[in-house]
Amino acid sequence: MDDHADQIRKPRADAVRNRERVLEAAKVVFNAGGPEASLEAVAKRAGVGIGTLYRHFPTREDLYEAVYRREVGQLSEFAERLRSAKDPVDALRRWLSSTVEFIATKKGMSAALALTFQSSSELAAFSMDRLTKAIGSLLDRALAAGEMRADISPEDLLRALIGMCYMHDQPGWQASVLRMLDVFVDGLRVQAGSQAKSRAAKPAKRSAKRKR
Structure with missing residues (x-):
């Protein structure tokens, strides 16, 4: 009887x-956005009926x-894996780059998510807590x-x-953001800032010698 109850409670493997x-297909479809971001398009990409x-x-x-919850969970798990990376700044950069894709998916379903967030303060708290x-x-x-x-x-x-x-809302905006992200992260590096000051100081010394 217990075995039968377990079978009822556990979803079938094919259902899982x-x-x-469906969730993976929805991520791709919503990421692309536009008029193709329909549930029919999701079902077709997933290879299942509506x-x-x-x-x-x-x-x-x-x-x-x-x-949304699946994406937040995956980003949280990715951060855990990156904590063992040798270069901590590169690990941070990789996580931020992955988050650009998450935001692209979120933008593709922004109208519906806005309604969901209004009715679920728990969802907003869940996402901000996990991402932060x-x-x-x-x-x-x-x-x-000492890198940042x-x-x-x-x-x-x-x-x-x-x-x-x-x-950014134009086609190809993600590539543009990733370029900006590289510049932004490099600007936060302590080493990068120190090198910049060093380079700025050297020409000043050379010009002082020429004046003498």
């Missing part, structure tokens, strides 16, 4: 696979929230190594990244 396929999609996610908002802890753990390593400025906070980094992403 279908759910994951009925299967609705069995897992009865409403559009259910699917959007599930994709993830970026904070990587920033702490870079600070401990000490006057930057996890919240500062998140706000700056989100600002970069939402300033």
Whole structure:
């Protein structure tokens, strides 16, 4: 009887696979955005019928929230893996780059997510808590190594990244943001700042010699 109850409680393996396929397909479709970002497009990309999609996610908002939570969870797990990376600044840069893709997906479902956030303060708290802890753990390593400025906070980094992403709405905006992100991170490096000062000081010394 217990075995029968376990079988009822546990979702079938193919149902779990279908759910994951739908979520992965939804991420790609919503990331692209535009008129193609429909539930029918998600089902087609996942290789399932629209009925299967609705069995897992009865409403559009259910699917959007599930994709969002999955992305936040994956970013948190990625931060954990990056904590063992040799170069703490490169680890932070890689995490921020992955977050650009997450924000692109979020932009593709912004209208529905806005409604979901209004009705679920728990979702907003969940995402901010997980993302802030993830970026904070990587920033702490870079600070401990003396590689980054000490006057930057996890919240500062998140706000700056989100600002970069939402300033751009043209096709190819992600590539542009990634270039800006490289410049931004390099500007926060203690070593980069020290080298810049050193380079600026050398020409001044040479010109002083010429005057003498």
